[in-house]
Amino acid sequence: MSEAEQLSPEAVAERVRREIDRAMKRNIKGLDFLTAPRQDVGAMAKELVHREGTAMLYRYRPVMDEIYRVPLLIVSPPSNKGYIFDLAPGQSMVEYLLGRGYDVFNLDWAPPRRDEAHLGLGDYVDRFIPDCLATIARITGESEVSLSGYCMGGTLATIHAALHAGNGVRNLVLFATPVDFTHMHLFQKWSDRRHFDLDEVVDKLGIIPPEIMMGAFDLARPANRTAGRMHLWTNMWNDEFVRSYRMFDRWAAETLPVPGEYFREQIRYLMWDNALHEGTLEIGGRKALLSAIKVPILNIIAQHDHVVSLEAARPLRDRTGCTDYHEIVSKGGHVSLVAGPAALRRLWPHIDGWLAERSV
Template sequence: MAESAPLSPEAVADRVRREVDRALKRNIKGLEFLTSTRAEVGAMARDLVHREGTAMLWRYRPVVDEIYRRPLLIVSPPSNKGYIFDLAPGQSMVEYLLNRGFDVFNLDWAPPRRDEAHIAIADYVDRFIPDSIARIAEITGEREITLAGYCMGGTLATIHAALHAGNAVKNLVLFATPIDFDTMRLFQTWADQRHFDVDMVVDRLGVIPPELMLGAFDLARPANRTAGRLHLWTNMWNDEFVRSYRMFDRWAAETLPVPGEYFRDQIKKLMWANALVKNELEIGGRTVDLARITVPILNIIAQHDHIVSEAAAHPIMTLTGSTDREQLVSKGGHVSLVAGPAALRRLWPLIDGWLGKRSV
């Protein structure tokens, strides 16, 4: 192998100056980082149009004169705040979709109160989502919507679409959505029913604190926090990197508590019994049969997702009755599907094309 040519004295001097400059910036900006207030999030104006218990329905204000007829409802995962879809200008999926003429709603969640510990999966799929769809119909006059969901928000959207087939949902868009919970090995280990007494946890706590769920994520990647801090320090000189880090760090730190009964359902029915993929999940006395879903489906998977693998998300492509199904596998991780400049360039234009043909 040929040796590379030695650097000239000028090139060496330039590299040294660059590294010294970055080292100085790291120290100065490191102090700024430690003393700064929490990162500002949210790019687009929105209005709270419906509130029911822990459920909050937001409508983003249109920014173009002509919008598609069929509204888009995005369901957030109950454990996370919905502003991940709208972090900042240039890093906002909502901003992108609004600029392309979509009428965007977000079903978001407030932390449950102690007296809301009884909220179960049935409340999300038979009450919160249907009530939001009804409110959207009142506002827009449109009876048909595209239903989308991220992570467990996508699982809830899928369950709703199966239970309420033939009603308002005319398209289903899923981002990093777990369907086959047997394939989520680390979470299976964390919630191993031989050692994890979910009934005791729920009965004693009522509302499940976010630290419990964050522990599962830390188990999946034990060194993730440390590696992230080291990566931050290495790039402390880069204002754009630090800005993005602070926004994502705030979102992760603001993980929400969840109602105890929802958590019990999630562990017993989805994680232990894997009832959804087996068509054995019962909600309100009805069986959730995925074959009843016949609407067009767009299934979006992150190639390097350490939370929801392709094996966990792919079964939606074979278990439904839909004949219009498309799967996109995007580079990046669990969060990069719905936030960040990389998604803006690679993924969101594909979503725009798919949705545009099905929103008129």
């Protein structure tokens, strides 16, 4: 007997009414979606406290009378805007951390100018991050910070910690951070050196436009965007779903260009040579050795991350000199670690519990 035959006439009628109601809402709200302005993002008040080239350091206004002694600096990926950490009330990691008494800073990025095409990995880990740490020390009077980063922002934070061991970093908190780039399967296929002429791309373009980065995702998962639109249409009746979709869609659409030299070094040294993992990465004549990192590490990995796999992020456990290592493998995908109501319920309380006892 089929499911429909088992249902009572009343249950069938209720299901039909529900589907008709949703179909009507989809069509009515679909027109609203097409004509709506961009979804507002950002929940918490912040102040620009330092600006150097493409680097912008923001301090979020504390909301608690008492805050932890050790400030928290979150490094955004250079290709993405930092408001992913502060999408909206109830979906903001910054809002959550401020409410728990943390002094939160965010290193965000402006689109590089044409004359900034020469900026490389060294500028990010040896200039921008240290200058932000110096600014934080001047503002707060504290010489130590908890350094955090998401995706390539986490990789930059890790490289900085390896180069500047024992110099101002109290804790390292990483979200979906690649370390072993041989397991960055999506980008390994896209940047295969057999057909990817890296120098030609960088030398001709100077600044790498966001379309090139977005193209990597579309090439590796060609049906992903179509599937996302179909999922949106199915849930068009759900105002909360549509609101979240529009916020994430805006963030993805506002992918940033990156300096050509940074792009070249990222592909050549990290993707092709796997130099960070292998201990051969040199910045300014010094090797960035993971074994030099001895501060406490909280490594947060997404179980179903199609960008940064578990294998790409997990080597921090064995490659660093850390004796206070904690790892969280969270359900969900790449973005769900740093944004959304699910992270608020499942993940962020664990981060608070770990960080609180190491921030006094």
